[in-house]
Amino acid sequence: GQNIDQPTEMTATEGAIVQINCTYQTSGFNGLFWYQQHAGEAPTFLSYNVLDGLEEKGRFSSFLSRSKGYSYLLLKELQMKDSASYLCAVRDQDTDKLIFGTGTRLQVFP
Amino acid sequence: DGGITQSPKYLFRKEGQNVTLSCEQNLNHDAMYWYRQDPGQGLRLIYYSQIVNDFQKGDIAEGYSVSREKKESFPLTVTSAQKNPTAFYLCASLRGRGAFFGQGTRLTVV
Numbered sequence: 001g002q003n004i005d006q007p008t009e010m011t012a013t014e015g016a017i018v019q020i021n022c023t024y025q026t027s028g029f030n031g032l033f034w035y036q037q038h039a040g041e042a043p044t045f046l047s048y049n050v051l052d053g054l055e056e057k058g059r060f061s062s063f064l065s066r067s068k069g070y071s072y073l074l075l076k077e078l079q080m081k082d083s084a085s086y087l088c089a090v091r092d093q094d095t096d097k098l099i100f101g102t103g104t105r106l107q108v109f110p
Numbered sequence: 111d112g113g114i115t116q117s118p119k120y121l122f123r124k125e126g127q128n129v130t131l132s133c134e135q136n137l138n139h140d141a142m143y144w145y146r147q148d149p150g151q152g153l154r155l156i157y158y159s160q161i162v163n164d165f166q167k168g169d170i171a172e173g174y175s176v177s178r179e180k181k182e183s184f185p186l187t188v189t190s191a192q193k194n195p196t197a198f199y200l201c202a203s204l205r206g207r208g209a210f211f212g213q214g215t216r217l218t219v220v
Contacts, residue, residue, distance in 0.1 A: 033209055042200055042211040043153075050207075087153065091204075096141045096160050097168075098202070098209060102152035
């Protein structure tokens with residue numbers, strides 16, 4: 001089976017850096033996705049990691065350690081518009097099943 | 111313009127009626143997915159399909175049905191057997207490093 005854990009809520013200050021963690025247990029692993037979802041809207045794609053290491057894309061970076069079953073999303077220079085839910089999803093190696101964690105709701109304060 | 115399109119955006123259904131939600135993609139993606147999201151909750155997998163004419167149950171398939179007659183299309187029928195169908199329904203497609211969502215259909219039972 002698969003189990004994906006994320007913190008439920010986080011808060012941060014505008015201009016700061018925040019790290020959102022995701023731990024997973026899967027029978028077969030073929031990549032991990034991060035999405036941003038604003039209230040009432042569909043998720044939008046942020047990043048995809050399949051190999052260990054850090055991938056940077058502007059203010060957002062994502063890290064993966066397959067041996068530890070661990071990923072994080074790093075958001076730099078936080079802006080008010082970054083207040084949203086952040087979803088971690090794991091792709092199964094054999095079936096292409098895409099399973100989501102419950103998401104982390106981030107609130108950015110001035 | 112490539113993308114994944116869900117229709118309608120809002121849908122109202124009377125109790126006891128079946129209703130079909132449309133999902134179409136022109137990204138040439140092989141895998142497609144249907145998720146349900148309840149207020150303040152994560153995404154739960156209903157059905158998914160890796161190839162045409164084949165699909166698999168997700169974690170909450172009871173009361174739902176799907177078909178995959180064309181690569182581009184993966185409609186979801188919410189049947190009268192679904193006890194609590196009011197929710198936000200999201201369709202996604204995946205290929206390689208990309209997995210993207212449609213804008214979602216908000217279904218309300220009246």
